[in-house]
Amino acid sequence: MPWIIIGVGNRDRGDDGAGVAVVEALTGCATHVVDAGALDMFNLWSETDDVVVVDAMRSGARPGTVRSFDVRETPLPGETFASTHSFGPAAGIELARALGRMPTSIEVIGIEAGDLTVGVNLSPPVVQAVHEVTRRLASA
Amino acid sequence: MTAESSTREINVDYLARVEGEGAMYLKLDGDEIIDLQFAIFEPPRFYEAFLRGRKPSEAPDITSRICGICPIAYQMSSINAMEFAADVEVHPQIRALRRMLYAGEWIESHTLHVYMLHAPDFLGYESAIELAADLPEVVTHALRLKKLGNTVMTLLGGREIHPINMRVGGFYRTPTQSELDTLVEELEWALGMSEETVRLVSGFEFPDFEMPYEFVALHHPDEYAITDGRIISSEGLDIDVSEWTEHFEEIHVEHSNALHCRLRERGTYHVGPMARFTLNHDQLTPRARAIADEVGLAKGERNPFKSIIVRSVEIVLACEEILRLIDEYERPPEPWITVESTDSVGHGASEAPRGILYHRYEIDPGGLIADAKIVPPTSQNQSSIEADLREFVGPRTQMEDEKLKWQLEQAIRNYDPCISCATHFLDLTVERVN
Secondary structure, three states, X not given: OOOEEEEEOOOOOHHHHHXXXXXXXXXXXXXXXXXXXXXXXXXXXXXXXXXXXXXXXXXXXXXXXEEEEEOOOOOOOOOOOOOOOOOOHHHHHHHHHHOOOOOOEEEEEEEEOOOOOOOOOOOHHHHHHHHHHHHHHHOO | OEEOOOOEEOOOOOOOOOEOEEEEEEEEEOOEEEEEEEEEOOOOOOHHHHHOOOOHHHHHHHHHHHOOOOHHHHHHHHHHHHHHHHOOOOOHHHHHHHHHHHHHHHHHHHHHHHHXXXXXXXXXXXXXXXXXXXXXXXXXXXXXXXXXHHHHHHXXXXXXXXXXXXXXXXXXXXXXXXXXXXXXXXXXXXXHHHHHHHHHHHOOOOOOOOOOOOEEEEEOOOOOOOOOOEEEEOOOOEEOHHHHHHHEXXXXXXXXXXXEEEEOOOEOOXXXXXXXXXXXXHHOOHHXXXXXXXXXXXOOOOOHHHHHHHHHHHHHHHHHHHHHHHHOOOOOOOOEOOOOOOOEEEEEEEEEOOEEEEEXXXXXXXXXXXXXXXXXXXXXXXXXXXXXXXXXXXXXXXXXXXXXXXXXXXXXXXXXXXXXXXXXXXXXEEEEOO
């Protein structure tokens, strides 16, 4: 598995921790957790890497829905990835694009969040989705 | 934007360059300001309540969670208060390490604000990303500078966000000389780059605007105050931190969830880089002073839009100070000393990137925290922000809404207001009655 996997989110905010849970379940590849300040996320990869970013999303879909976005050429859809910090992954990716620091390939996997209450665990549909995404990445 | 003959409203959602949930409301009747409020609707966070019953040693780690941008400030002010309560003084080299760590936070916080949050205003960009597309080299350097601040915090604080190495009485572990030396090369680069930053931002166009602020800042006899000092003001206030409540009061206003602070005698005052620069001008480090002189930034500057220059000068100062302290470093004999107190009151203040952060704790006879009070800089500056907005709008009521909105947002960002590290949302409304 030659990829760099980046999990974005806060494990203390319920389903916001989905991306972090995926990264924690993966072994044998380069993984990183970004819990705040995705601004200079591009420092985690080089131009020749294949990158996957996993993050919780709020698109209005059913909790646990998994969507994949190829952001190498196209920005993430606006405001789907609501970050609790000023510069979320969408901004981090666009900053990388503006600075010519995009990797060879970059995919963002969004897991629709349900419960973002402080201090709660992942909700059952999101646990399911985390398993699904982890399996997909581990077998790639 | 909706436009009608009698009422005009502008709403801006998701303004990503203010920290926290806030709003500005302006109501105009012709040239007359009917109402103007800078509101903070971030919900109360009850930190002061859940500190009660905790051990004094827990205060730095609990309060550092208040802010992801300036956690060192929260740790330092609470540590100062606990050491005050116990009447102990730490080793000079422990104090030096605290200053280095704190200067790292200044570099990180100031760089983020200068380049990513404030510069786009002056250059006409909606965000730092557009700025990066046009000036990639500038933004690349800014990110490298910010990363250095994070590196300093990681080395001395254990990690860059919510560091865990500083404690009441000292540090859990002090660094070796060779560990500190790894910072030197990058700091020397940063010193030059931060001087370039001062030159860059001083070339921006600034609205013609000045305010008769009463500046309030910490003052230390030997250095540009960062970690501690007495509280002084441009109107002659000169008090020990323990006299805070005799001179300052907090008032609840209906439109804001954060308390407004006032000087009991004179009301509104101003804390932050502009206050420090003027009140501690004599203690600027050599290169900080030289670059300020070069760009014509003088003691007593009262145009808040020029705070971006002052912040940049303070980045120069922070780099110089860390380099000096590394050069003079001797690893202290003990990483920390025991600090215990019962039935006492502790006061502590330090200069957070945005201004004075004051903490007060009552320790009960059993040695636990009985009461806590935390006064952050943004709450102290709320009245000053409103005063600026009111004064700024006065001669500009005929300005078209979009331009007025842009400049008012910029006026708010002059303060780098840190409402919290939660969702970032500013809802700005201008209503015209006639």
